[in-house]
Amino acid sequence: MKLILTQEVSGLGAPGDIVEVKDGYGRNYLIPRGYAIKWTRGGEKQVEQIKRARHAREIRDLGHAQEVKGRLESLSIKLPTRAGESGRLFGSVTVADIAEAVKNAGGPEIDKRRIELAAPIKTIGVHQVTVRLHPEVTAKLEFEVVPA
Structure with a gap:
Protein backbone atom coordinates (compact mmCIF):
# COMPACT_ATOMS: atom_id res chain seq x y z
CA MET A 1 0.00 0.00 0.00
CA LYS A 2 1.40 3.39 -1.00
CA LEU A 3 0.82 6.18 1.55
CA ILE A 4 1.77 9.81 2.09
CA LEU A 5 2.86 10.54 5.67
CA THR A 6 1.22 13.55 7.31
CA GLN A 7 3.19 13.27 10.57
CA GLU A 8 6.57 11.93 11.58
CA VAL A 9 6.49 8.18 12.25
CA SER A 10 9.56 6.71 13.96
CA GLY A 11 11.37 4.25 11.74
CA LEU A 12 9.21 5.05 8.73
CA GLY A 13 9.64 8.65 7.63
CA ALA A 14 8.82 12.33 7.97
CA PRO A 15 5.76 14.33 6.89
CA GLY A 16 5.43 14.48 3.13
CA ASP A 17 7.33 11.25 2.49
CA ILE A 18 5.74 8.68 0.20
CA VAL A 19 6.16 5.22 1.72
CA GLU A 20 5.23 1.65 0.83
CA VAL A 21 3.81 -0.33 3.81
CA LYS A 22 1.87 -3.54 4.36
CA ASP A 23 -1.89 -3.15 3.78
CA GLY A 24 -2.89 -3.94 7.38
CA TYR A 25 -0.40 -1.51 8.92
CA GLY A 26 -1.62 1.31 6.72
CA ARG A 27 -5.33 0.53 6.90
CA ASN A 28 -5.51 -0.30 10.64
CA TYR A 29 -2.89 1.96 12.17
CA LEU A 30 -1.50 4.81 10.06
CA ILE A 31 -4.65 6.06 8.32
CA PRO A 32 -7.09 5.89 11.30
CA ARG A 33 -4.66 7.79 13.55
CA GLY A 34 -4.11 10.48 10.92
CA TYR A 35 -0.42 9.67 10.44
CA ALA A 36 -0.91 9.07 6.71
CA ILE A 37 -3.28 9.46 3.77
CA LYS A 38 -3.69 7.22 0.76
CA TRP A 39 -1.43 8.06 -2.14
CA THR A 40 -3.11 9.51 -5.22
CA ARG A 41 -1.92 11.72 -8.05
CA GLY A 42 -3.92 14.56 -6.47
CA GLY A 43 -2.22 13.77 -3.19
CA GLU A 44 1.10 14.60 -4.78
CA LYS A 45 0.07 18.27 -4.62
CA GLN A 46 -0.56 17.91 -0.90
CA VAL A 47 2.96 16.51 -0.49
CA GLU A 48 4.41 19.83 -1.60
CA GLN A 49 2.26 21.71 0.95
CA ILE A 50 3.26 19.34 3.74
CA LYS A 51 6.96 19.64 2.84
CA ARG A 52 6.78 23.46 2.75
CA ALA A 53 5.14 23.52 6.20
CA ARG A 54 7.73 21.09 7.56
CA HIS A 55 10.58 23.12 6.10
CA ALA A 56 9.28 26.30 7.76
CA ARG A 57 9.45 24.83 11.27
CA GLU A 58 12.31 22.37 10.78
CA ILE A 59 15.71 22.74 12.30
CA ARG A 60 17.87 23.74 9.36
CA ASP A 61 21.05 21.72 9.82
Missing part, protein backbone atom coordinates in the same frame (compact mmCIF):
# COMPACT_ATOMS: atom_id res chain seq x y z
CA LEU A 62 23.34 20.02 12.29
CA GLY A 63 24.91 23.31 13.46
CA HIS A 64 21.49 24.83 14.12
CA ALA A 65 20.45 21.69 16.03
CA GLN A 66 23.58 21.96 18.23
CA GLU A 67 22.76 25.62 18.92
CA VAL A 68 19.16 24.78 19.91
CA LYS A 69 20.44 21.90 22.08
CA GLY A 70 22.70 24.30 23.98
CA ARG A 71 19.84 26.73 24.52
CA LEU A 72 17.51 23.97 25.74
CA GLU A 73 20.00 22.41 28.14
CA SER A 74 20.87 25.78 29.70
CA LEU A 75 17.25 26.69 30.48
CA SER A 76 15.85 26.69 33.99
CA ILE A 77 12.26 25.53 33.61
CA LYS A 78 9.62 25.42 36.31
CA LEU A 79 6.27 23.85 35.47
CA PRO A 80 3.52 24.81 37.97
CA THR A 81 0.84 22.12 38.23
CA ARG A 82 -1.99 21.29 40.61
CA ALA A 83 -0.90 18.68 43.13
CA GLY A 84 -2.17 17.02 46.28
CA GLU A 85 -0.67 17.03 49.76
CA SER A 86 1.48 13.96 49.11
CA GLY A 87 3.12 15.47 46.01
CA ARG A 88 1.08 13.50 43.47
CA LEU A 89 -0.33 15.50 40.57
CA PHE A 90 -3.99 15.72 39.61
CA GLY A 91 -3.49 14.16 36.17
CA SER A 92 -0.06 14.16 34.56
CA VAL A 93 2.35 16.43 32.72
CA THR A 94 1.98 16.12 28.94
CA VAL A 95 4.43 16.86 26.14
CA ALA A 96 2.27 19.88 25.22
CA ASP A 97 2.73 21.22 28.79
CA ILE A 98 6.50 20.77 28.49
CA ALA A 99 6.66 22.51 25.10
CA GLU A 100 4.61 25.43 26.49
CA ALA A 101 6.86 25.68 29.58
CA VAL A 102 9.97 25.83 27.36
CA LYS A 103 8.43 28.66 25.34
CA ASN A 104 7.39 30.53 28.51
CA ALA A 105 10.89 30.16 29.95
CA GLY A 106 12.30 32.01 26.94
CA GLY A 107 13.51 28.95 25.08
CA PRO A 108 13.06 28.07 21.44
CA GLU A 109 9.65 26.94 20.22
CA ILE A 110 9.84 23.18 19.86
CA ASP A 111 7.38 20.79 18.28
CA LYS A 112 5.69 18.64 20.93
CA ARG A 113 6.08 15.58 18.69
CA ARG A 114 9.87 15.84 19.12
CA ILE A 115 9.65 15.39 22.91
CA GLU A 116 10.05 11.80 24.07
CA LEU A 117 8.39 11.02 27.39
CA ALA A 118 9.57 7.64 28.75
CA ALA A 119 6.86 7.36 31.42
CA PRO A 120 4.00 9.61 32.56
CA ILE A 121 5.08 12.37 34.93
CA LYS A 122 2.76 12.28 37.94
CA THR A 123 4.87 13.63 40.81
CA ILE A 124 6.42 16.89 41.92
CA GLY A 125 10.18 17.20 41.52
CA VAL A 126 12.92 17.37 38.91
CA HIS A 127 12.32 15.33 35.75
CA GLN A 128 14.21 14.81 32.51
CA VAL A 129 12.95 14.20 28.96
CA THR A 130 14.68 13.70 25.62
CA VAL A 131 14.08 16.07 22.71
CA ARG A 132 14.93 14.80 19.18
CA LEU A 133 16.17 17.91 17.37
CA HIS A 134 17.87 16.26 14.40
CA PRO A 135 18.54 12.64 13.43
CA GLU A 136 22.02 13.01 14.94
CA VAL A 137 21.25 15.41 17.83
CA THR A 138 19.16 14.81 20.95
CA ALA A 139 18.94 17.14 23.91
CA LYS A 140 18.31 16.22 27.54
CA LEU A 141 15.79 18.71 28.87
CA GLU A 142 15.58 19.00 32.64
CA PHE A 143 12.66 20.75 34.32
CA GLU A 144 11.08 21.02 37.75
CA VAL A 145 7.42 20.31 38.40
CA VAL A 146 6.25 22.56 41.25
CA PRO A 147 2.84 22.80 42.95
CA ALA A 148 0.70 25.67 41.68
Whole structure:
Protein backbone atom coordinates (compact mmCIF):
# COMPACT_ATOMS: atom_id res chain seq x y z
CA MET A 1 0.00 0.00 0.00
CA LYS A 2 1.40 3.39 -1.00
CA LEU A 3 0.82 6.18 1.55
CA ILE A 4 1.77 9.81 2.09
CA LEU A 5 2.86 10.54 5.67
CA THR A 6 1.22 13.55 7.31
CA GLN A 7 3.19 13.27 10.57
CA GLU A 8 6.57 11.93 11.58
CA VAL A 9 6.49 8.18 12.25
CA SER A 10 9.56 6.71 13.96
CA GLY A 11 11.37 4.25 11.74
CA LEU A 12 9.21 5.05 8.73
CA GLY A 13 9.64 8.65 7.63
CA ALA A 14 8.82 12.33 7.97
CA PRO A 15 5.76 14.33 6.89
CA GLY A 16 5.43 14.48 3.13
CA ASP A 17 7.33 11.25 2.49
CA ILE A 18 5.74 8.68 0.20
CA VAL A 19 6.16 5.22 1.72
CA GLU A 20 5.23 1.65 0.83
CA VAL A 21 3.81 -0.33 3.81
CA LYS A 22 1.87 -3.54 4.36
CA ASP A 23 -1.89 -3.15 3.78
CA GLY A 24 -2.89 -3.94 7.38
CA TYR A 25 -0.40 -1.51 8.92
CA GLY A 26 -1.62 1.31 6.72
CA ARG A 27 -5.33 0.53 6.90
CA ASN A 28 -5.51 -0.30 10.64
CA TYR A 29 -2.89 1.96 12.17
CA LEU A 30 -1.50 4.81 10.06
CA ILE A 31 -4.65 6.06 8.32
CA PRO A 32 -7.09 5.89 11.30
CA ARG A 33 -4.66 7.79 13.55
CA GLY A 34 -4.11 10.48 10.92
CA TYR A 35 -0.42 9.67 10.44
CA ALA A 36 -0.91 9.07 6.71
CA ILE A 37 -3.28 9.46 3.77
CA LYS A 38 -3.69 7.22 0.76
CA TRP A 39 -1.43 8.06 -2.14
CA THR A 40 -3.11 9.51 -5.22
CA ARG A 41 -1.92 11.72 -8.05
CA GLY A 42 -3.92 14.56 -6.47
CA GLY A 43 -2.22 13.77 -3.19
CA GLU A 44 1.10 14.60 -4.78
CA LYS A 45 0.07 18.27 -4.62
CA GLN A 46 -0.56 17.91 -0.90
CA VAL A 47 2.96 16.51 -0.49
CA GLU A 48 4.41 19.83 -1.60
CA GLN A 49 2.26 21.71 0.95
CA ILE A 50 3.26 19.34 3.74
CA LYS A 51 6.96 19.64 2.84
CA ARG A 52 6.78 23.46 2.75
CA ALA A 53 5.14 23.52 6.20
CA ARG A 54 7.73 21.09 7.56
CA HIS A 55 10.58 23.12 6.10
CA ALA A 56 9.28 26.30 7.76
CA ARG A 57 9.45 24.83 11.27
CA GLU A 58 12.31 22.37 10.78
CA ILE A 59 15.71 22.74 12.30
CA ARG A 60 17.87 23.74 9.36
CA ASP A 61 21.05 21.72 9.82
CA LEU A 62 23.34 20.02 12.29
CA GLY A 63 24.91 23.31 13.46
CA HIS A 64 21.49 24.83 14.12
CA ALA A 65 20.45 21.69 16.03
CA GLN A 66 23.58 21.96 18.23
CA GLU A 67 22.76 25.62 18.92
CA VAL A 68 19.16 24.78 19.91
CA LYS A 69 20.44 21.90 22.08
CA GLY A 70 22.70 24.30 23.98
CA ARG A 71 19.84 26.73 24.52
CA LEU A 72 17.51 23.97 25.74
CA GLU A 73 20.00 22.41 28.14
CA SER A 74 20.87 25.78 29.70
CA LEU A 75 17.25 26.69 30.48
CA SER A 76 15.85 26.69 33.99
CA ILE A 77 12.26 25.53 33.61
CA LYS A 78 9.62 25.42 36.31
CA LEU A 79 6.27 23.85 35.47
CA PRO A 80 3.52 24.81 37.97
CA THR A 81 0.84 22.12 38.23
CA ARG A 82 -1.99 21.29 40.61
CA ALA A 83 -0.90 18.68 43.13
CA GLY A 84 -2.17 17.02 46.28
CA GLU A 85 -0.67 17.03 49.76
CA SER A 86 1.48 13.96 49.11
CA GLY A 87 3.12 15.47 46.01
CA ARG A 88 1.08 13.50 43.47
CA LEU A 89 -0.33 15.50 40.57
CA PHE A 90 -3.99 15.72 39.61
CA GLY A 91 -3.49 14.16 36.17
CA SER A 92 -0.06 14.16 34.56
CA VAL A 93 2.35 16.43 32.72
CA THR A 94 1.98 16.12 28.94
CA VAL A 95 4.43 16.86 26.14
CA ALA A 96 2.27 19.88 25.22
CA ASP A 97 2.73 21.22 28.79
CA ILE A 98 6.50 20.77 28.49
CA ALA A 99 6.66 22.51 25.10
CA GLU A 100 4.61 25.43 26.49
CA ALA A 101 6.86 25.68 29.58
CA VAL A 102 9.97 25.83 27.36
CA LYS A 103 8.43 28.66 25.34
CA ASN A 104 7.39 30.53 28.51
CA ALA A 105 10.89 30.16 29.95
CA GLY A 106 12.30 32.01 26.94
CA GLY A 107 13.51 28.95 25.08
CA PRO A 108 13.06 28.07 21.44
CA GLU A 109 9.65 26.94 20.22
CA ILE A 110 9.84 23.18 19.86
CA ASP A 111 7.38 20.79 18.28
CA LYS A 112 5.69 18.64 20.93
CA ARG A 113 6.08 15.58 18.69
CA ARG A 114 9.87 15.84 19.12
CA ILE A 115 9.65 15.39 22.91
CA GLU A 116 10.05 11.80 24.07
CA LEU A 117 8.39 11.02 27.39
CA ALA A 118 9.57 7.64 28.75
CA ALA A 119 6.86 7.36 31.42
CA PRO A 120 4.00 9.61 32.56
CA ILE A 121 5.08 12.37 34.93
CA LYS A 122 2.76 12.28 37.94
CA THR A 123 4.87 13.63 40.81
CA ILE A 124 6.42 16.89 41.92
CA GLY A 125 10.18 17.20 41.52
CA VAL A 126 12.92 17.37 38.91
CA HIS A 127 12.32 15.33 35.75
CA GLN A 128 14.21 14.81 32.51
CA VAL A 129 12.95 14.20 28.96
CA THR A 130 14.68 13.70 25.62
CA VAL A 131 14.08 16.07 22.71
CA ARG A 132 14.93 14.80 19.18
CA LEU A 133 16.17 17.91 17.37
CA HIS A 134 17.87 16.26 14.40
CA PRO A 135 18.54 12.64 13.43
CA GLU A 136 22.02 13.01 14.94
CA VAL A 137 21.25 15.41 17.83
CA THR A 138 19.16 14.81 20.95
CA ALA A 139 18.94 17.14 23.91
CA LYS A 140 18.31 16.22 27.54
CA LEU A 141 15.79 18.71 28.87
CA GLU A 142 15.58 19.00 32.64
CA PHE A 143 12.66 20.75 34.32
CA GLU A 144 11.08 21.02 37.75
CA VAL A 145 7.42 20.31 38.40
CA VAL A 146 6.25 22.56 41.25
CA PRO A 147 2.84 22.80 42.95
CA ALA A 148 0.70 25.67 41.68
